[in-house]
Amino acid sequence: MNVLEVIGQLINVTLVFSTALIFTALGGMYSERSGVVNIGLEGLMVSGAFAAAVMTDYASQAGLAASAPWVGFMAAAIYGVLVALLHAVSTITFRADQTVVGVVINIFALGLAIYLTKSLYEGSGQTPQLAYVFDKWAIPVLKDIPLLGKAFFTAYPTTYIVIAIAVISYFVLFRTPFGLRLRAVGEHPSSADTVGISVTKYRYIGVLLSGALAGLGGATITLTTTSSFAHNTISGQGFIALAALIFGKWNPLGVVGAALFFGLAQALRNFAQLFEFSKQIPVEFFYMLPYVLTLIVLAGAVGRSNAPSALGQPYDPAKR
């Protein structure tokens, strides 16, 4: 293998690992930009991964063949919204502590997913291997560009979708009235309320969007990487997405950058096994690499946290 080929491969694998993280972190961004902390991303991802596996399985049994994964993909978004609704009702309407509810979502969603899996598949804690999952799409013409073609234009459909969503999110957040209002609600809810913006409505939208996107993130892992759902399908990816959100400073493009960085670190550890010189380094150090780098970058980053200023505070109009 020549160097260019390796780099092309590395980029390709990085994109696979990053896609789910970008979905989820973007979801978290909508929620947190509206002022609602979302520690529950992990649980929402688990929910999405579970729904995608089950619905894809049912759809393939119903004879949908190659379009079955798309059914699962959509189902993941819907199920994610339902779980996020729990978060929204308690934190926005009943002003419960957002961090606490996020933790609850994590416990509850995993419990429910495994419970349902065992109920649906006669006691087995894992869904069967899916007959149909997403295949990589090679984009005609572009795929033949040397290096770039292999690296960027032979990817899972989810990767193309998430990049589109990231770009759209940037415009929505910074170039549309909706985005302005969403940010206003997260920065200064009482002012937003004064000028007639419904804090409740925008926060609901933010949290439900996070459910849909994190659900898609979970579905991405099921439908491109594991091909089934079990208790360890997600194991911590949601927390890494949360880190990517903070690392990316709550900005869609920053979030994409941070998620790509985590994806690259994960890809590197797979590649480390291929070369003599890197085999000498204990594998655990490669596992640690992304997390150590993040700490170093965060510690060295200039400027303190750029979190939305009303993040984590329930909005109580009576206290205006």
Added chain:
Amino acid sequence: METIKKVFNKSSILVPAIAILLGLMVGAIAMLAGGYNPLLAYSSLLDKLFSSPYNMGEAIRAITPLIFTGIAVAFAFRTGLFNIGVEGQFVMGMTGATIIGVTLDLPWYIHAPLAVITGALFGGLWAAIAGVLKATRGVNEVISSIMLNWIALFLSNYIVATYLVEKGQQKTRPVHESAMLTIDWLIELMDKARMHWGTFVALICIAVFYILLWRTKQGFELRAVGHNPDAAQYAGMNVNRTIVKSMFISGVFAGLGGVFEILGVFGYQTVMAASWGYGFDGIAVALLGGNTPVGVLLGAILFGGLNYGSTGMSFGAGVPSEVVRIVIGSVIFFVASHGLVKWFIKPFFIKRADKRKEAV
């Protein structure tokens, strides 16, 4: 009216009690929906817990680490920090105890305390990293401790796999007898349930948690910083030092939890694919207990008891044991959304109040 006010008061005991009932109901609904018998399930859960001395002892064993991690989370919460890194500190505590327990050869009165202290320090210093990063560089402790969780897992795997394993195995050489903290006569008494001194240390830690925070000047400072860092700063307290101190103490509690899993229960450490989750469960315990000393103890008993009993549920009623996670999640959900609980019970009280009015 007075009773209604009492019910609507957050600190009242009624809300958690109702939350537990509602949580059990949610679990029952889930079981009914899945075609299981909830009554049989709950009775086999209780059966499992109280059927034999062995099971009661093992339930206590399951509750003990949750007390430690619950206090660790609650302590940090009280000082305004969200220590989501208890998981990693727990692992570092395990590793510290294992290193001393496996490699050194000392008389028991030095060996065991040394192993305990080393593990506690490992946990405390690991947490202090997050504290220092927050105090000096403004790094959000949630994100840094999530990172530290993973680093702890891989670091301890590296230490175990490189220096401490038995040849060809995934687990360390056994911890020397002189460092073990099992209680042999109690083990005999409880029919071989794995009893150890950690349970008593956990109870002491609850007292320490209370005294430290509410009965000392330092504790006052810690809580003041938790309430309002700006005001505390203005009053002349060193907020940055307090943050580091608070994380360190929280980490010591977490580390002790890990220590006793090694020295009290297993006597060896394995290469782990993922950490055990006691740290994350500790968050749930702290929330269940409202971050109060007695609350954490009760929360740990509820959480640990349900968890341990859940195996009986799947055995006796065929119900997947994960239903317990649904119950626990719901209970915390209802405790957190006490507004929702009040909304649920409001109609009853209004009716009763109306009747009383009529009677008058």
